[in-house]
Amino acid sequence: MIVGLTGGIACGKSTVARMFEQLGCVIIDADQVAREVVAPGEEGLEAVVRRFGPSVLNEDGTLDRKSLGDLVFKEEKARQDLNAILHPLIRKRMNQKKEKALKDHPPLIIMDIPLLYESKQEQTVEAVIVVYVSPDEQLRRLMERDHLTYDDAKRRINSQWSIEEKKQRADYLVDNSGSLFETREQVESLFFKLVKEIGNDGIKS
Incomplete structure (x- = not known):
């Protein structure tokens, strides 16, 4: 199964991708x-x-x-x-x-694409997962991570679709505003749900 993974800038998409990778999924990272x-x-x-x-x-x-x-x-x-x-x-x-x-034949192939919707690539995958945090938290994380001013961070966020737009189009959501443990629980639950849907129980040992 080919799954698209996307989300707003600084929402923790790469963290979620690593969690899927630890479960045996192949990650194809658009940034890389x-x-x-x-x-x-x-x-x-x-x-x-x-x-x-x-x-x-x-x-x-x-x-x-x-x-x-x-x-x-x-x-x-x-x-x-x-x-x-x-x-x-x-x-x-x-x-x-x-x-x-x-x-x-991995359990899932995750296409990690930050601008999946903006570049109209949702048709190239079978399902889309959107990773999100609140807009205020997104702004705070981006300013802290990239050492940006408020205006520069807002400009970068506004160059993409809003988180709400992406959430409305998503097949599945991962709320990354809590702890890593809480995010991992969501990822594992979603992984098993997707694997069950395709009848494939191959998990990396």
Whole structure:
């Protein structure tokens, strides 16, 4: 079963993904793939530099993510251009990883995609899990995690669909506003529910 995992920025989606991985699921992480396609020598990096200029590179030729982030979160057109460059490359590589993973018959394949709805990828999975916290908690976590000002954090949050919009579209929800134990309980319950639905009881020992 192919399951999409998404949520708002700083809602703890990566934590939930690790919990699913510990249960034997294969995680295909869009953020990791996004880093791969802009590694030195990759066509993605070359395309980004053509669009945004050499100022988005570090001295060693790697992508300066902070400089690029500052550009794309302040200008809508820049963000759209970046997405147009990277999304096709990310989708292609994620599909390659998915096809490879299917050969091993894992209990679930989790497609960890932060912008799943924004990039219209919900049709590529069989179910969608949304990880969420309250908007106030999301803002607090993002400011703390990325050392952002209030305005910068709000700008990044507003560049995505709201948590409420994502929750309304979701098949399943994970409330990550409590303790790790409480989140893990929800993840385990959801895992067994999904595995039962597909008649597959293979669990990583």
